[in-house]
Amino acid sequence: MQTKRFWLAGMMATVLLATVPGTGRGITIPDTVTLHSQSKLYEPFVFPHAKHILIVKECSNCHHHTTGTLVQDPNCIRCHRNSSETAVVSCKGCHLPDAFTATAIKEKNKKIYHRDMPSLKAAMHQSCIDCHNKMKQGPVGCQDCHVYTKEGAAFYNSGEFAPKKKPAKGSHGGH
Amino acid sequence: MNKLIASGATVVDSPQKSSGRNWTIMEKLFLGLSFQQYIAQAIRNPFNWVFGIIFAIGIPIIIGRFIFGLSWVTHSSYDYPWGLFLGFGLFGMVPLSSSGFQLGTACEVFGRHDLEPIERLGLLNGLLGYFFAVIFLLCDLGQPWRLPYPMVLAYGPAAVLFLVAWHVATYLSVQIAEVSVSFFEWIGLPIGIRAIRKITLGMTVSGIILSTLHQGALGALFTYAPGKVHPLWYSSSFQWIHFFVSSIPGGLCMVIVVSTIASKTMSWRFDERFKDSLDRITISLAKGASMGLATYLVIKLISIAHDNKWGYFLTGYGHWYLVEIMIGVIIPMALLAYSIHHKKVAIIRFGALLVVLGIFLNRLNTAYITFNWKLPYREIPHWREVAICITVYSIYIVVYRFILYRLPIFYQWKAAEELAPAYVAETETRHQRRAPEELALAYAAKAENDQ
Amino acid sequence: MKRRDFLKGCLISGAAASLGVPSKSLAVGSFEGYPDAMGILVDTTRCVGCRSCEAACNKEQKLPEPDVPFDDLSVFEEKRRTTEKAYTVVNRYEAGDGKDPQFRKMQCNHCNEPGCLTSCFVNAYTKTREGAVIYDSKICVGCRTCMVACPFNIPAYSYSSAFNPVVKKCIFCYHTRLKYGKPPACVEICPREVLTFGLRSDLIKIAHERIRETPDRYIDHLYGEKELGGTSWMYLAAVPPEKIGLDETVGNEPIISNVKEFLGMVPMVLTIWPALFTGFHLLATRNKDHGADHHTHSEQEDGKK
Numbered sequence: 001m002q003t004k005r006f007w008l009a010g011m012m013a014t015v016l017l018a019t020v021p022g023t024g025r026g027i028t029i030p031d032t033v034t035l036h037s038q039s040k041l042y043e044p045f046v047f048p049h050a051k052h053i054l055i056v057k058e059c060s061n062c063h064h065h066t067t068g069t070l071v072q073d074p075n076c077i078r079c080h081r082n083s084s085e086t087a088v089v090s091c092k093g094c095h096l097p098d099a100f101t102a103t104a105i106k107e108k109n110k111k112i113y114h115r116d117m118p119s120l121k122a123a124m125h126q127s128c129i130d131c132h133n134k135m136k137q138g139p140v141g142c143q144d145c146h147v148y149t150k151e152g153a154a155f156y157n158s159g160e161f162a163p164k165k166k167p168a169k170g171s172h173g174g175h
Numbered sequence: 176m177n178k179l180i181a182s183g184a185t186v187v188d189s190p191q192k193s194s195g196r197n198w199t200i201m202e203k204l205f206l207g208l209s210f211q212q213y214i215a216q217a218i219r220n221p222f223n224w225v226f227g228i229i230f231a232i233g234i235p236i237i238i239g240r241f242i243f244g245l246s247w248v249t250h251s252s253y254d255y256p257w258g259l260f261l262g263f264g265l266f267g268m269v270p271l272s273s274s275g276f277q278l279g280t281a282c283e284v285f286g287r288h289d290l291e292p293i294e295r296l297g298l299l300n301g302l303l304g305y306f307f308a309v310i311f312l313l314c315d316l317g318q319p320w321r322l323p324y325p326m327v328l329a330y331g332p333a334a335v336l337f338l339v340a341w342h343v344a345t346y347l348s349v350q351i352a353e354v355s356v357s358f359f360e361w362i363g364l365p366i367g368i369r370a371i372r373k374i375t376l377g378m379t380v381s382g383i384i385l386s387t388l389h390q391g392a393l394g395a396l397f398t399y400a401p402g403k404v405h406p407l408w409y410s411s412s413f414q415w416i417h418f419f420v421s422s423i424p425g426g427l428c429m430v431i432v433v434s435t436i437a438s439k440t441m442s443w444r445f446d447e448r449f450k451d452s453l454d455r456i457t458i459s460l461a462k463g464a465s466m467g468l469a470t471y472l473v474i475k476l477i478s479i480a481h482d483n484k485w486g487y488f489l490t491g492y493g494h495w496y497l498v499e500i501m502i503g504v505i506i507p508m509a510l511l512a513y514s515i516h517h518k519k520v521a522i523i524r525f526g527a528l529l530v531v532l533g534i535f536l537n538r539l540n541t542a543y544i545t546f547n548w549k550l551p552y553r554e555i556p557h558w559r560e561v562a563i564c565i566t567v568y569s570i571y572i573v574v575y576r577f578i579l580y581r582l583p584i585f586y587q588w589k590a591a592e593e594l595a596p597a598y599v600a601e602t603e604t605r606h607q608r609r610a611p612e613e614l615a616l617a618y619a620a621k622a623e624n625d626q
Numbered sequence: 627m628k629r630r631d632f633l634k635g636c637l638i639s640g641a642a643a644s645l646g647v648p649s650k651s652l653a654v655g656s657f658e659g660y661p662d663a664m665g666i667l668v669d670t671t672r673c674v675g676c677r678s679c680e681a682a683c684n685k686e687q688k689l690p691e692p693d694v695p696f697d698d699l700s701v702f703e704e705k706r707r708t709t710e711k712a713y714t715v716v717n718r719y720e721a722g723d724g725k726d727p728q729f730r731k732m733q734c735n736h737c738n739e740p741g742c743l744t745s746c747f748v749n750a751y752t753k754t755r756e757g758a759v760i761y762d763s764k765i766c767v768g769c770r771t772c773m774v775a776c777p778f779n780i781p782a783y784s785y786s787s788a789f790n791p792v793v794k795k796c797i798f799c800y801h802t803r804l805k806y807g808k809p810p811a812c813v814e815i816c817p818r819e820v821l822t823f824g825l826r827s828d829l830i831k832i833a834h835e836r837i838r839e840t841p842d843r844y845i846d847h848l849y850g851e852k853e854l855g856g857t858s859w860m861y862l863a864a865v866p867p868e869k870i871g872l873d874e875t876v877g878n879e880p881i882i883s884n885v886k887e888f889l890g891m892v893p894m895v896l897t898i899w900p901a902l903f904t905g906f907h908l909l910a911t912r913n914k915d916h917g918a919d920h921h922t923h924s925e926q927e928d929g930k931k
Contacts, residue, residue, distance in 0.1 A: 075839045075840075099819070099822075100808075100809040100813060100814070100823040100824070101807075101808075102807040105823075105824050105825070105828075108824075108828075109825075109828060115832065115835075116822075116832050116835060116836065118819045119819060121817055121819075122816070122817065122818055122819030125817040125818045125819075126672065126818050126819070129674060129818065133726075140674070142676055142678075142697065142817075143697070155681055155682075155685060155696075156678075156681050156695055156696040156697045157681070157684075157691060157692055157695045157696055158695040158696065158697045158698075159695075161695075162694075162695045163691050163692060163693060163694065163695065241788070242788060243788055244785060244786055244787055244788030244789075244791065245785040245788075245791065246785040246786040247788075249785065251783075251785035251786065253707065253708075253709065253773065253779070253781075253782045253783065254707070254779055256770035256771075256773035256774055256783065257770065257774060280903070283907070284903050284904075284906055284907040284910065285906060285907070285910040286907070286910040286911040315769075316767055316768045316769055317766070317767070317768020317769075317770065317783065317785075317791035317792070318766070318767055318768045318789075318790070318791065319767075319768075321748075321765070321766070321767040321768070322767060324748050324765055324767050325747045325748050325767070328748070328765060329748035329749050329750070329765040330748070330749060331746045331747040331748050331749035331750075333744055333882070333889070334744060334745050334746055334747040334749075334771070335745070335885055335888065335889070336745065336746075336747035336769060336771050337747035338892060339747075340747055376904075376907065379903075380899070380900050380903045380904055380907075381900075383899055383903050384895060384896060384899045384900065387895050387899065388892060388895055388896075391888060391891070392888065394888075395885055395888035395889075396771065396774075397774075398884040398885045398887075398888065399741055399744075399745045399771065399774060399775035399881055399884070399885060400774050400775060400777075401777075401876075401877075401881070401884050402777050402873060402875060402876055403774070403777075411883075411884040411887060412887050414888070415887075415888045415891070549873070
């Protein structure tokens with residue numbers, strides 16, 4: 001059973017950040033980052049990093065205390081008031097691909113800080129969608145960024161896999 | 176029937192024909208009439224035509240329910256998992272069947288021999304009520320063939336329903352045993368009668384226990400749904416008491432109603448003892464019922480006060496609650512009080528009918544009409560669900576009538592040896608007519624003396 | 627399971643009209659969950675209503691094809707509930723006050739002391755050590771009391787099946803995942819980690835930490851921490867619970883607490899009634915031969931006819 005579900009376990013969990021150099025000192029900032037989960041549900045998608053730098057300007061909006069100006073968040077500044085830029089600034093550098101394995105849960109509980117750190121997938125979706133919502137621009141729908149693979153369409157019963165329209169059955173149970 | 180008897184037909188009320196030959200089973204089944212006579216009287220009866228139409232429609236639907244599943248006969252509601260089968264059928268039927276244990280208790284435990292003429296009706300009413308409640312249950316269960324599971328396979332003893340299942344099963348057996356006395360007399364098995372006689376007291380006491388518990392347990396079932404049953408019909412502390420106490424007038428009034436219907440439709444089956452004592456017994460039962468109603472009303476009010484739910488009376492549900500209480504409790508209480516005092520049996524009978532309807536309304540309100548009061552929609556039952564309910568109730572009535580026609584419920588079975596000197600029996604009967612009353616008086620006098 | 631066995635034992639002994647009554651009533655309503663039970667923290671402020679969890683649940687539990695695709699957002703036009711075809715549904719709630727609409731996923735909350743479990747007369751439900759409330763369809767009779775007893779209106783029933791209708795509800799992906807320490811399918815697919823999987827005890831801490839860190843984001847209430855004796859699934863929200871369809875009137879007592887007054891009365895009736903009524907009988911018939919004799923007596927009376 002476990003192997004059968006292996007693809008689910010890895011699904012959407014590991015995102016490869018292509019060619020991101022680990023330095024936050026502005027030496028190599030990628031123009032694009034290809035986000036490709038191992039999931040078979042979605043096609044890989046190219047994140048326009050440069051465009052976001054132009055629009056957002058402030059790195060720490062997304063990168064917390066790791067790069068850019070110092071953080072303002074009252075919860076973070078308790079420790080990171082004077083933190084210098086870190087060596088690792090990429091998302092995957094800190095956010096785990098899978099936050100809910102038994103070991104991950106155990107590890108988390110040993111920590112004092114950052115115990116409630118979202119997984120890589122969650123970190124990105126939270127960052128992206130929240131900001132896009134706030135700025136009232138940018139894609140927020142699932143397929144606005146990454147489109148289904150055939151398997152994805154089947155998974156969501158969408159497109160060619162959409163259910164055939166059945167005659168609506170008058171049931172009171174559906175409330 | 177009356178016409179036939181007037182024209183000289185005799186009905187079976189003893190093991191032997193007047194000619195001295197024993198009745199055969201077939202003759203007993205046809206009430207001592209010839210086959211043609213029997214069919215003719217059945218066809219003459221307009222009720223049979225009504226039942227015929229109901230069965231023609233309803234029985235195929237019942238069969239369909241078991242072939243096509245519940246979704247064919249109900250709206251398959253997830254929010255109203257218990258539909259009419261339980262709300263109207265089971266929950267309505269069981270309280271009206273408490274007559275079995277009450278009359279059993281009165282006659283066998285408290286020695287109220289003045290009620291004896293109607294004891295058997297009470298027992299039969301109880302048995303049939305429970306039996307058809309189980310029929311309703313079988314219609315409602317998803318997998319009725321698994322009904323014995325809680326008895327044999329898997330136990331959930333912390334569940335109220337587990338108690339209900341066991342108690343109803345046990346109590347049904349007890350009631351079958353109690354009623355079987357009449358059957359043994361009718362079929363001619365004196366050894367069976369003697370066997371049952373020996374255990375009557377034990378059965379009656381176990382009947383009280385089982386009845387108290389599962390009448391209450393049916394109420395307690397609703398304490399699993401504190402957020403769904405409307406607060407006016409819900410009380411964590413009192414729910415089971417409400418159901419138990421209301422079943423007391425319910426059962427007694429059901430006996431009054433049934434005996435009334437019988438006296439209108441089948442008085443030919445009554446013997447002199449029953450005919451003469453019916454009015455007196457009706458008043459006695461009504462006294463019991465009004466005590467029950469008064470208790471019920473008080474407990475109802477206490478439970479409202481206990482949880483301070485007076486505010487709900489200002490809502491639509493509150494008005495509906497008052498309607499229920501008026502129909503089922505307050506008006507009948509007034510009617511019964513008046514008519515008991517003035518010995519107006521007709522009014523008692525009307526009051527009893529109101530009580531029966533009130534019980535139905537109460538159970539239906541608790542389980543169905545006001546259930547899920549927080550949900551934005553109300554469930555309207557599927558017409559097939561209604562049809563099945565009507566059909567099962569019709570089967571109930573027909574079976575009830577079938578038994579009343581035959582078994583010595585309204586009349587006393589004449590034993591073979593008494594028949595031989597016919598004149599003795601006749602004179603004795605006249606002499607015996609007021610015997611139960613005298614007996615009661617004698618007991619009262621004795622009791623006073625003892626004090 | 628210990629506690630349930632204990633209850634069982636007590637009631638059996640109660641049914642046998644013997645001892646064990648007081649201890650049973652003490653035990654009722656005192657169970658606070660297994661110490662290493664897992665749970666899910668649902669942070670409704672993160673949910674955007676993508677319905678991925680519904681799709682994942684559908685595939686994981688091999689449920690029938692849905693009526694509309696899982697990316698069809700028109701389903702939010704009406705409030706849906708769990709059905710035999712969907713163990714979980716997401717609903718959209720208008721929060722009012724110019725706030726964005728809120729989404730909430732709905733599924734079995736896996737109570738510590740479930741109403742369905744305590745109401746089941748064949749013991750078809752089990753609260754596992756891992757925290758899941760699972761169901762054995764092989765012994766279910768189909769009385770549907772569990773559906774009546776569930777304060778969240780979760781269990782559905784496959785009415786359409788004529789010969790094997792069963793209860794359908796979320797089982798925490800127990801057999802395929804939870805048992806092996808893995809989170810349920812919905813948690814795994816959730817893109818924004820609306821669903822946090824972990825030890826229930828840890829989740830309570832995390833939830834309160836979130837409220838403390840970002841008090842503007844949440845109302846200070848973790849729904850399910852105490853409600854109905856605690857549930858394995860707990861909800862954080864930006865709005866009061868009733869705004870997102872969570873019933874606040876359920877109270878903190880588990881469902882069984884409402885029933886215990888009756889259950890406590892049962893052994894009393896079983897023990898006291900026989901003696902009481904036999905006594906009544908002796909009193910009522912004391913001035914003549916009592917017991918079986920009185921029947922022969924009345925038979926003689928009847929016999930005179």
